[in-house]
Amino acid sequence: MILSHFGHTLSVRRRIVTLTVLAAVLAITLFGAPLAVAVARFHEGNSTHDLERVADTVVLGVTGDLANGRVPELRPVKAEEGRIRGIRVAVYTPTGRLLAGNGPASEDRFVREAHYTDMATGTREDEVVLAVPVLSGPSLVGVVRAAHPRSELDAKIRLTWLKMIALGGIAIGASWLIGRRIATRLARPLEDLAATAERLGEGDFTVRARRTGVHEIDQVAEALDVTSERIGETLERERTFSSDASHQLRTPLTGLRLQLEAALESPDRDPYATIRDGIASADRLERTIDDLLALAKQTRAPRALLDLGKLFEEIRQTWHGLLAGRGRALRISGRDALPARAADAAVRQVLAVLLDNAATHGRGTVSVLARDAGDALAIDVSDEGAIEDGHDPFVTEERSEDHEGNGIGLRLARSLAEAEGGRLRLTSPAPTTFTLLLPAERPSPKEEGPGLAS
Numbered sequence: 001m002i003l004s005h006f007g008h009t010l011s012v013r014r015r016i017v018t019l020t021v022l023a024a025v026l027a028i029t030l031f032g033a034p035l036a037v038a039v040a041r042f043h044e045g046n047s048t049h050d051l052e053r054v055a056d057t058v059v060l061g062v063t064g065d066l067a068n069g070r071v072p073e074l075r076p077v078k079a080e081e082g083r084i085r086g087i088r089v090a091v092y093t094p095t096g097r098l099l100a101g102n103g104p105a106s107e108d109r110f111v112r113e114a115h116y117t118d119m120a121t122g123t124r125e126d127e128v129v130l131a132v133p134v135l136s137g138p139s140l141v142g143v144v145r146a147a148h149p150r151s152e153l154d155a156k157i158r159l160t161w162l163k164m165i166a167l168g169g170i171a172i173g174a175s176w177l178i179g180r181r182i183a184t185r186l187a188r189p190l191e192d193l194a195a196t197a198e199r200l201g202e203g204d205f206t207v208r209a210r211r212t213g214v215h216e217i218d219q220v221a222e223a224l225d226v227t228s229e230r231i232g233e234t235l236e237r238e239r240t241f242s243s244d245a246s247h248q249l250r251t252p253l254t255g256l257r258l259q260l261e262a263a264l265e266s267p268d269r270d271p272y273a274t275i276r277d278g279i280a281s282a283d284r285l286e287r288t289i290d291d292l293l294a295l296a297k298q299t300r301a302p303r304a305l306l307d308l309g310k311l312f313e314e315i316r317q318t319w320h321g322l323l324a325g326r327g328r329a330l331r332i333s334g335r336d337a338l339p340a341r342a343a344d345a346a347v348r349q350v351l352a353v354l355l356d357n358a359a360t361h362g363r364g365t366v367s368v369l370a371r372d373a374g375d376a377l378a379i380d381v382s383d384e385g386a387i388e389d390g391h392d393p394f395v396t397e398e399r400s401e402d403h404e405g406n407g408i409g410l411r412l413a414r415s416l417a418e419a420e421g422g423r424l425r426l427t428s429p430a431p432t433t434f435t436l437l438l439p440a441e442r443p444s445p446k447e448e449g450p451g452l453a454s
Helices: 002-067 109-113 150-201 216-264 271-296 307-325 344-361 407-419
Strands: 088-092 098-101 120-126 126-135 140-148 331-334 366-373 376-382 423-429 433-438
Touching: 002 088, 002 120, 002 126, 002 140, 098 126, 109 120, 126 150, 140 150, 150 216, 307 331, 307 344, 307 366, 331 407, 344 366, 344 376, 344 407, 344 433, 407 423, 407 433
Parallel strands: 331 366
Antiparallel strands: 088 098, 088 140, 120 126, 126 140, 366 376, 376 433, 423 433
């Protein structure tokens, strides 16, 4: 997997570098091709300008000789007089005869055209030629022809093109370096994202992607972090649900088992009564499962006024038999206490945890008492046992040395109570008393009667 990831990263980097270089080559080609044509024309113009300058210089020197019928004496063209080397100059008579200099023995078309124009120029075989007339007043007394090899012009053009190609190569090399840097900058965050995703796939939901400053990549990193957090929360809820379900289902299953065992031990007992009790226990078990599923999915039912009478009757039906089987009593009081608004499922599970704690770890009579506590409804669940000093039942897994702990259940009960806007606390270690406090709902002044308004 690592080699595959490394190869994929190299492929991404290679593509980025390739695209950058191709873009540079395309830009240089689109810009360089017209520029190369312009450079060629520029050198051709310079060549014509050099020939014209040399020809004009010669015309100034030979005009007097030609006007007086003398053969002019031409001096060699110096290197500084023309940027193109190898310029040859010739002087022709109006009849087309070579009079002096280096040129064709008889006039060519450029010399003939110079009779009628100020300047004739062009290419002849392997030469670049320019011819200008020599005038003495209105009379044509000769023609000056200047020429240089075409190879000289081509050499200058090729030299400039080579420089352009070299500069283009440097630009492409710079583009390659820039492309590598960009590829590294883009590929490294992608490598980090891939490593983060790989750790996420291995089950590490605490991993978080680094921010790079690249907006698009940071958006992907943020989405990956949110996904990781959601998956972690989902799995945590699943693990919590498994723990809570095993804890909360133990009591109704135990009650159902005791009912069935009691029926087996009393063969003369009415089987229909046993079946009815078993169905009622199964209904309570199903309601417990529904409550746990709703709480695990965080889809709690809307808060409504608690029906304490119905709630305490369910407690009596569920726990009376279980406690009686252990030789212990259940006492319930305060059904007419101040009402509170909370979800039945959450309160039912909190009281189930507290009663299971009292039945498993406590001693003697178990009491459930609902009472007014100022602006709250207080439900006390107590037994005649005691909690050892220094032990926090909401933190530790132990209540005594002789019994297994119930910390998981009590922590669950506290979290459910707080989710309903209430509190769960240990109000007395001996006798052990846990108190569930829920916000009370007092009647409005109008509901208390018109006499209060007078």
